[in-house]
Amino acid sequence: EAGVAQSPRYKIIEKRQSVAFWCNPISGHATLYWYQQILGQGPKLLIQFQNNGVVDDSQLPKDRFSAERLKGVDSTLKIQPAKLEDSAVYLCASDAGTEAFFGQGTRLTVV
Amino acid sequence: SQQGEEDPQALSIQEGENATMNCSYKTSINNLQWYRQNSGRGLVHLILIRSNEREKHSGRLRVTLDTSKKSSSLLITASRAADTASYFCATEGYGGSQGNLIFGKGTKLSVKP
Numbered sequence: 095e096a097g098v099a100q101s102p103r104y105k106i107i108e109k110r111q112s113v114a115f116w117c118n119p120i121s122g123h124a125t126l127y128w129y130q131q132i133l134g135q136g137p138k139l140l141i142q143f144q145n146n147g148v149v150d151d152s153q154l155p156k157d158r159f160s161a162e163r164l165k166g167v168d169s170t171l172k173i174q175p176a177k178l179e180d181s182a183v184y185l186c187a188s189d190a191g192t193e194a195f196f197g198q199g200t201r202l203t204v205v
Numbered sequence: 206s207q208q209g210e211e212d213p214q215a216l217s218i219q220e221g222e223n224a225t226m227n228c229s230y231k232t233s234i235n236n237l238q239w240y241r242q243n244s245g246r247g248l249v250h251l252i253l254i255r256s257n258e259r260e261k262h263s264g265r266l267r268v269t270l271d272t273s274k275k276s277s278s279l280l281i282t283a284s285r286a287a288d289t290a291s292y293f294c295a296t297e298g299y300g301g302s303q304g305n306l307i308f309g310k311g312t313k314l315s316v317k318p
Contacts, residue, residue: 098247127304136293136308137248150305185247187304193238194304196247 096120098197100186106203112174115200119167119188125149127194128161128171129185137185143169176204211294211312219317224281226312228294229274235297237270238306239279242291251279251292286318 099118107113119126124145129137140159142150145166154161158177163169173180183199212227230237236255240248254261254270254277261268267280281288291313295306 189304193250198247
């Protein structure tokens with residue numbers, strides 16, 4: 095089966111600019127997650143969707159980060175405006191009640 | 206906040222040797238999972254052990270869980286150069302989903318041929 099698709103793979107932006115990441119989960123997976131992985135650390139959950147509803151966004155910095163999952167399939171994560179400390183790999187994952195499957199991630203560099 | 210703490214942070218061994226990584230966590234869990242991450246790539250699920258299990262095997266992997274000590278270990282036997290990667294433990298709390306996880310900082314394993 096096709097895996098979790100993410101784009102772009104890499105993105106370099108200047109601070110205060112905005113950026114968006116896209117994720118296409120595995121077909122049929124109702125639950126979708128966005129994680130942030132700062133270099134040298136483990137991933138940290140930002141937001142969890144169940145279909146198109148938010149289940150957990152307790153660690154999402156809502157003043158600058160937003161995410162949506164219209165129609166319960168694809169999802170986008172946006173940062174506006176970006177800060178230097180947002181430099182990280184943004185991972186998308188999906189599951190159907192068993193194990194979670196992760197995408198390759200988008201590496202964001204904020205300069 | 207990160208729940209799991211892996212130990213050691215880095216491990217370098219020769220091909221054929223065994224590699225043991227440890228993980229400690231802070232709160233009660235539903236299950237604990239181990240993931241592998243190759244450089245520049247996504248996370249791959251290795252094994253899940255439930256809170257009522259003490260040991261689990263999968264191929265060359267052996268995972269133990271001690272809920273009284275809030276710790277787990279991952280043993281990779283007969284290591285190969287292809288096992289070179291970072292390994293993360295991740296915990297799922299009660300009432301959570303399989304992918305709603307708290308990850309540790311990881312152990313970087315280097316297997317020399």
